[in-house]
Amino acid sequence: MDAIDLRLVELLRTNARLSFAELARQVGLSAPAVHERVGKLESSGVIRGYRADVDPDAVGLGVTALIGVVEESTTDADDLQALLKELPEIESCYFMAGVESFLLTVRVGTIAELERLIVRLNRTPGVASTRTGIALSAKWENRPRPLTPPTA
């Protein structure tokens, strides 16, 4: 992970469809060199994949919510996590410090669907309670942060 790798990561983070030739021009190396570097970044797990950033509204997922989940004290967090993973509506799942063990970001089409999801969550074994906040709008999401060189 030197400065060039960091620059490649930053470029791909902003536009994942850049060609290797273009990346090469940006960082001042040849295309094969960039190809190999990116391959290593992928296989070492620095780059986990490439995703199109899609407007959720446009694909029928206009409702975003954040749900805090309080675990029952008798349950194993791993078991609960496995159950949560079954629910495709859950886009992200964080294990948190605090009373609410999990914080979920959730995407559904309608408030009615959200209601059904909340009911389902509360019925899930290991869930003591949930607390839902509705996002009225996403001002921005997953904004790629400028990466600071390690010496900063």
Next chain:
Amino acid sequence: MDAIDLRLVELLRTNARLSFAELARQVGLSAPAVHERVGKLESSGVIRGYRADVDPDAVGLGVTALIGVVEESTTDADDLQALLKELPEIESCYFMAGVESFLLTVRVGTIAELERLIVRLNRTPGVASTRTGIALSAKWENRPRPLTPPTA
């Protein structure tokens, strides 16, 4: 937005670097046809961009937190939003229903940096108070949800 468009979106959501030729094979069209469809999806805003999914840990952003922000009653939400946008640490910003007007997902390198960020936030004009939850780990993030056809 027909079923083929939806399939293209789903494919690109999972792997944004698929070639048009490969996409064409997957959906049973020719490459130029797919090229045109994807172009329209981009210019109509359905596809907002393409992002490499990077392990935050690997680029020195090992600390993730969620911060709820309570606005001062005298402030304009848009003004505050503009100020928040200046802070590169804020990865996502949702305008929420509830006491906390904004919910921020934040990514920093160390707990010390998080502390500085919280102090800065509390000093920001328009911010009445903040409430921070620390993510001990991200179980998963931005998982692409299988898209249901509109008739489902």
Next chain:
DNA sequence: GGCGGAGGTCGATGGCATCCACGGCCTGTA
């Protein structure tokens, strides 16, 4: 029936991805 547009296929061409052989530099060692 004839027309026009949307959206598709096909074929050609230039650029890109990717493989391979080669070379320079840094480093540890005699």
Next chain:
DNA sequence: TACAGGCCGTGGATGCCATCGACCTCCGCC
């Protein structure tokens, strides 16, 4: 110092891909 080996790069070759233009086909509408 001289040298050997590994790492990382370059340059050239080759086949695939992106992309353009010409044409075709279907469908709704006059």
